[in-house]
Amino acid sequence: QNVDAIQSLTDLRDLYEPACEEAGLTLSLDLPDHLTWPLDPRLFQQAMSNILENAIRHTPSGGRITVQARSASGMLDIRVTDTGSGIPPEHLPFVFDRFYRVDAVRNPGTGTGLGLAIVRSILRLHAGRVDIASAPGQGTTVEMFFGPAPSASGP
Ligand code: ATP
Ligand code: MG
Numbered sequence: 001q002n003v004d005a006i007q008s009l010t011d012l013r014d015l016y017e018p019a020c021e022e023a024g025l026t027l028s029l030d031l032p033d034h035l036t037w038p039l040d041p042r043l044f045q046q047a048m049s050n051i052l053e054n055a056i057r058h059t060p061s062g063g064r065i066t067v068q069a070r071s072a073s074g075m076l077d078i079r080v081t082d083t084g085s086g087i088p089p090e091h092l093p094f095v096f097d098r099f100y101r102v103d104a105v106r107n108p109g110t111g112t113g114l115g116l117a118i119v120r121s122i123l124r125l126h127a128g129r130v131d132i133a134s135a136p137g138q139g140t141t142v143e144m145f146f147g148p149a150p151s152a153s154g155p
Pocket of ligand 2: 050054111114115
């Protein structure tokens with residue numbers, strides 16, 4: 001299904017705007033004028049929600065979350081950057097593993113550790129991939145690359 005990525009990301013912004021405002025965060029979009037892509041719209045929203053909820057949870061008041069989208073080299077490239085706590089480098093290789101949570105002992109009950117594992121599965125279904133880069137105390141960038149077409153079936 002050809003999805004209007006601009007519309008979808010604008011809808012997501014409207015959905016998460018109240019939570020960001022409450023948390024004292026600025027949520028901004030950096031989008032081209034037109035961008036459509038063959039996506040499963042529900043899985044796309046699920047992936048974005050998982051990433052945005054992480055960013056909101058781990059970014060202190062006064063911070064910023066930016067969503068950038070573009071098409072590049074035959075992929076839809078979506079980058080979500082936050083100015084939050086970041087992830088220590090020794091944990092970074094494991095954050096896409098199911099049930100992996102950084103500092104699970106000190107932060108019990110904040111999540112199940114499935115969010116990014118689901119994002120990775122969704123990107124596989126779209127012949128794409130997801131990368132993460134993070135600097136403790138500075139912030140995190142999650143970058144999704146959606147391929148030219150999603151596979152026929154669900155997850
Ligand atoms: P769930 O998403 O299932 O509610 P979760 O958020 O703990 O639980 P993931 O979304 O998979 O699980 O994230 C794994 C871990 O990576 C988190 O527990 C958190 O420690 C770390 N993490 C993810 N995104 C960020 C971020 N933007 N900033 C800092 N840490 C993050
Ligand atoms: Mg999460």
